[in-house]
Amino acid sequence: MKDFFNALADPSRFFLIFTVAVLxxxxxxxxxxxxxxxxxxxxxxxxxxxxxxxxxxxxxxxxKPDNIPIIFMLxxxxxxxxxxxxxxxxxxxxxxxxxxxxxxxESPKKVLVWPDLVYSEFICMLIGTAILVIWAxxxxxxxxxxxxxxxxxxxxxxxxxxxxxxxxxxxxxxxxAGVILPGLIVNGLMAIPYVDTxxxxxxxxxxxxxxxAITSFFFGFVVLWVSMIILMTFLRGPxxxxxxxxxxxxxxxxxxxxxxxxxxxxxxxWLGTSRPINWLMREMPGILLVLGYLAVTxxxxxxxxxxxxxxQMGNPxxxxxxxxxxxxxxxxxKMVLRWTCNLQFIVNxxxxxxxx
Amino acid sequence: xxxTPEVPKPAGAIPPPIVAAxxxxxxxxxxxxxxxxxxxxxxxxxxxxxxxxxPKELHRRDWxxxxxxxxxxxxxxxxxxxxxxxxxxxxxxxxxxLQFKAGLPTEYAPGRVDERYKAAFGTWIVRDDRGLYALxxxxxxLGCTPNWLEGEQKFKCPCHGSGFRKSGINFEGPAPRPLExxxxxxxxxxxxxxxxxxxxxxxxxxxxxxxxxxxx
Numbered sequence: 001m002k003d004f005f006n007a008l009a010d011p012s013r014f015f016l017i018f019t020v021a022v023l024x025x026x027x028x029x030x031x032x033x034x035x036x037x038x039x040x041x042x043x044x045x046x047x048x049x050x051x052x053x054x055x056x057x058x059x060x061x062x063x064k065p066d067n068i069p070i071i072f073m074l075x076x077x078x079x080x081x082x083x084x085x086x087x088x089x090x091x092x093x094x095x096x097x098x099x100x101x102x103x104x105x106e107s108p109k110k111v112l113v114w115p116d117l118v119y120s121e122f123i124c125m126l127i128g129t130a131i132l133v134i135w136a137x138x139x140x141x142x143x144x145x146x147x148x149x150x151x152x153x154x155x156x157x158x159x160x161x162x163x164x165x166x167x168x169x170x171x172x173x174x175x176x177a178g179v180i181l182p183g184l185i186v187n188g189l190m191a192i193p194y195v196d197t198x199x200x201x202x203x204x205x206x207x208x209x210x211x212x213a214i215t216s217f218f219f220g221f222v223v224l225w226v227s228m229i230i231l232m233t234f235l236r237g238p239x240x241x242x243x244x245x246x247x248x249x250x251x252x253x254x255x256x257x258x259x260x261x262x263x264x265x266x267x268x269x270w271l272g273t274s275r276p277i278n279w280l281m282r283e284m285p286g287i288l289l290v291l292g293y294l295a296v297t298x299x300x301x302x303x304x305x306x307x308x309x310x311x312q313m314g315n316p317x318x319x320x321x322x323x324x325x326x327x328x329x330x331x332x333x334k335m336v337l338r339w340t341c342n343l344q345f346i347v348n349x350x351x352x353x354x355x356x
Numbered sequence: 357x358x359x360t361p362e363v364p365k366p367a368g369a370i371p372p373p374i375v376a377a378x379x380x381x382x383x384x385x386x387x388x389x390x391x392x393x394x395x396x397x398x399x400x401x402x403x404x405x406x407x408x409x410x411p412k413e414l415h416r417r418d419w420x421x422x423x424x425x426x427x428x429x430x431x432x433x434x435x436x437x438x439x440x441x442x443x444x445x446x447x448x449x450x451x452x453x454l455q456f457k458a459g460l461p462t463e464y465a466p467g468r469v470d471e472r473y474k475a476a477f478g479t480w481i482v483r484d485d486r487g488l489y490a491l492x493x494x495x496x497x498l499g500c501t502p503n504w505l506e507g508e509q510k511f512k513c514p515c516h517g518s519g520f521r522k523s524g525i526n527f528e529g530p531a532p533r534p535l536e537x538x539x540x541x542x543x544x545x546x547x548x549x550x551x552x553x554x555x556x557x558x559x560x561x562x563x564x565x566x567x568x569x570x571x572x
Contacts, residue, residue, distance in 0.1 A: 150493070239512040
């Protein structure tokens with residue numbers, strides 16, 4: 001049983017299962033959000049945790065003061081995903097019958113701020129403070145010895161909320177994973193109100209009216225952010241090697257991997273020649289691949305699958321959205337390529353310290 | 357503005373100097389407000405808003421104000437520049453000397469990675485069949501300090517999992533280039549000298565430089 005879970009935790013399998021689970025939850029949302037089914041899943045998760053806590057290694061990893069907020073977060077993410085989909089399913093049924101969404105009936109024009117909202121916010125603040133105080137008393141802060149540049153903790157992990165970024169750094173150069181991509185995430189989130197001017201779904205839950213938007217959100221947040229936090233916290237051990245949840249954290253886990261560059265695959269494996277000496281020639285296939293991915297895909301999509309979307313959004317909005325979307329999708333593509341083919345870089349210009 | 361002198365001036369405004377203003381306008385602004393209030397209360401004409409900036413003639417007193425502010429601005433600017441420059445030259449630096457003597461080459465066993473200078477100088481000294489070289493302990497990905505794993509015969513970085521061979525060549529994980537090598541040489545007393553001020557990068561072909569390798 002434990003071996004089975006360890007085998008599932010192999011990164012590509014873990015990622016595949018997680019993605020399929022989220023997409024299945026969205027596709028068969030009417031089934032999964034039924035309270036009985038949701039409660040069964042929740043009970044299953046709790047039973048799994050209780051059973052798994054008998055394993056000393058799992059328990060040690062779970063009960064680290066650093067990792068406790070992540071357990072909370074997992075259950076909270078599950079609960080709120082369920083809540084939003086549950087209400088979306090309800091509203092979609094009402095809209096199908098020609099009724100107004102629930103939220104529109106409860107308060108037709110506006111949400112009451114004073115005293116309703118302010119009071120509940122105040123109560124939430126008090127409860128939150130109380131929880132934090134109790135938490136701080138019960139669990140000591142996970143402080144470590146003074147920093148020493150010669151002794152990096154092994155494994156070295158960022159604070160839990162940055163683990164998605166750290167996971168990204170494993171697959172991309174620092175300038176890309178540390179500067180450009182986080183900047184794109186922040187700017188992309190800021191651009192949403194300007195790119196997405198569709199008023200449907202404002203103020204009420206729905207899925208049917210916004211399937212693409214909600215699916216991209218779930219993919220970007222739950223799959224790319226939350227699952228990366230899980231991966232980095234529970235499945236990466238010493239030397240950033242992957243370990244199953246019930247596997248001993250062995251310092252000497254041997255991983256016989258040797259990176260390969262896309263230029264090597266293209267010239268040596270596909271064409272059977274040696275790589276050109278000129279770096280521009282050598283990296284041309286990779287450069288063309290990246291440019292083609294970012295420049296040609298939106299055009300092809302606009303002419304074929306997304307015709308309706310282009311007429312609704314207009315060209316500039318569609319292009320902005322599509323390029324952001326493609327960069328988001330590039331993340332898992334690169335990760336899976338590293339896990340399965342040991343591909344290190346698609347464009348690898350050491351001469352200019354530029355790698356993609 | 358100049359033609360409505362009865363209107364109380366907002367606190368801090370400089371009174372127009374040319375017009376022969378009544379007494380209320382020329383007293384200090386703090387006391388002007390309560391004095392002028394009863395007179396202006398019944399009428400309350402809206403003050404004209406000055407849309408275009410017109411240069412005013414500056415009085416002697418205004419010149420003092422301008423001078424004081426300029427002095428303040430110049431002093432702040434100069435002290436800011438001074439402390440920024442001063443910040444670049446700290447009183448104490450914890451950088452170890454860039455050159456150090458690493459003992460006799462015969463002290464190092466062939467095929468071993470020696471970690472005795474890792475903590476003090478950030479250098480691994482490796483001896484292979486032909487000679488010695490000094491590797492930097494800074495990972496080329498984001499600058500963590502990798503660990504030497506004797507069993508696996510590789511350097512492994514704990515931050516993002518970059519792996520380097522004994523030679524310093526990167527072969528796994530995200531590190532984009534090999535570890536850097538330092539200049540090595542022999543001192544007069546036969547000891548090995550490591551000079552960290554000169555670095556050799558493999559991807560630039562610098563490892564072929566005779567100073568990057570000490571033949572024994």
